Amino acid sequence: MHSRRRGPGDGRFAALFSRSRQSRGGFQEACLRALKNWPENGPPRDPAAWLILVGRNAALDNVRRHARDVALPSDEIVSDLDDVEAPLAERLDGSQYRDDVLRLLFICCHPDLPATQQIALALRIVSGLSVAQIARAFLVTEKAMEQRITRAKARVAGGNIPFEAPGLSSAQSDSLP
Secondary structure, three states, X not given: OOOXXXXXXXXXXXXXXXXXXXXXXXXXXXXXXXXXXXXXXXXOOOHHHHHHHXXXXXXXXXXXXXXXXXXXXXXXXXXXXXXXXXXXXHHHHXXXXXXXXXXXHHHHOOXXXXXXXXXXXXXXXXXXXXXHHHHHHHOOXXXXXXXXXXXXXXXXXXXXXXXXXXXXXXXXHHOOO
């Protein structure tokens, strides 16, 4: 099993197997497999490389086997039963913020705008997505999307679109939930 020559594989072998207990266990497993297989099949072309590969695989298998045995944390630790968003949602529901967002959405989706501009404008202004994200979703360049959003903003600004739900009077719009 030991050859008298010392090649570059010997240094790699020593470096690989001298670092940890798993590596030494892998080395022992590789030696046992060599004692079992080499008398029957003969030694491989490069015994050091074979030992390194088999030892490394045995060490990795051992690490994976032990990783499966690690107990999972309890449900109490993992579970987050508190609704973090509930207090924030209650504060927003009680304010004018919700109505303003709804009005803003109505402006972005005004029927005077083409559908592609409506969607792009709503994603940018109401949802807060970046132009790059919206451009990727539409499969267009950022420059093209920036122009589309700019044209939609100009159309809204120049069209005297009211800050209310389309088709409703201002009194009806004020009574929206």
